Amino acid sequence: MRIQLLALTLMATPALAQSPLSALIAEYETGPAYIFQNDGRYGPTGTDYTADDINQKTNLYRTQRIALEARLGERHGIILLWAPFDITTRASLTKDIDFRGTVFPAGTVVDSRYLFEGYRASYLYRLINAERFTWEIGASVQVRNALVDLSAVDGSRYVKESDIGLVGAFKTRLRYTLPSRLWVGLEADALSTFGLLGNTTGGIYDVALTLGVPLGAKEDVNAYARLRVLGGGADVARRDIYNWGNYGFALVGVQADLVSLVERGLRKE
Template structure:
């Protein structure tokens, strides 16, 4: 009997010791479960919110407004007016070796998170003053050496684009589409006394392919690129009825930050280049219609994007 009591006592002591040992672990598990249940829902975190928006139905319509402001530098720019005209270097000989103000405005409508229509206005006007060191001919007008020369190169354009976004991730984008640009060019050379003047004007459509990408980090920082371009060595494709070879490339790389779901700012580096060479079929009086104009511009700007509507 004494042995039975001893055995029962041993079992009781073992149970007590086991409960004392396991109590802290049970309490820790309880606290862990409590802390898990007390945590805010995962959807409230920045990362989850980003991908939660991916699963939700995209808004029917979004409206964005954008603007850039900065400066433009001429890497190279040449023009020749007339087959017998002088190949004129705007940068080295025409006073375009300085910085010019640069800005552009845009508005965008996005539908169902996939389809986007973008309208862009880009003013562009470069002026220069120089003194010619040699006889220079534009079309049939000869400017003698030593002539003080004022030049204006104006090439503002309007561009409308369509894009289709292949991604559904919020904040990210891989879009492909096309653009139609309306060129509105004016080239003038005038002697300082106003006695000599040569000019060219041209308006016409320029179709182009378009790509836009954007990739966001969880911190709100993002980077992106946007490219419009075409090379058309045949008439019709480049928006001209004449045998003129034309090219356009507007390519940018930007880094930005989203302050919230409505306002973003960014820094943008851009290459803007292109030109044309060929002979027009209906030249102006005093011109044989031949034009050669190639330009390479670099711009640096800061920009802001504002989402004005989301429904």
């Protein structure tokens, strides 16, 4: 068995050394989110309503993200991200709400679901690759899976608005490592249409500030604490849709370089 493992090590080590894949970093984060703002209006006669109207600001909501980053040599990186955000709240309406022509009278007890799920792919090019400081720039494209609905608890009314769309953004990421090996990171995705796309006005932003610490001497596994602000929305006149939201997150997470861990495991055998 040891001879077989040694043979695998001898074959795998040169292959990894010659591969353009210098790192494969898996990342998971979780923590509470708070809704600062979530305004909506749906339909030609739709009523403007806010997060307060449907009790979205009375609680914190557990969230999570999963990402996988492939580092190709020293300069190039590709990131795949899954970012779900799915909450349901219950409220007794204090005013009439018209949602796509269906009116929910004041006093109606309603359940409201808000789903904003993102599947994002990003490319980053490392402009600065110093010993303690790195700076990367690039772009992201995100498939947005969105759904908003209202349903009367007594079953008398139900209506929804759903959409799958493609969103692009510019991206940048900075990281500085302190002499203590603690590191600080800033990552941002952002884009605004500035009203240039016909009768649609919209924008997105996703900004995270991170404090990380290596969990071992090899620095291929890191734990971190992260503050994130996320927001955006659109005013789409041709579909009579308006939605704009701003959210805050307090997160903890872990990231691990799978390539380095595999190489370490092979060397130990």
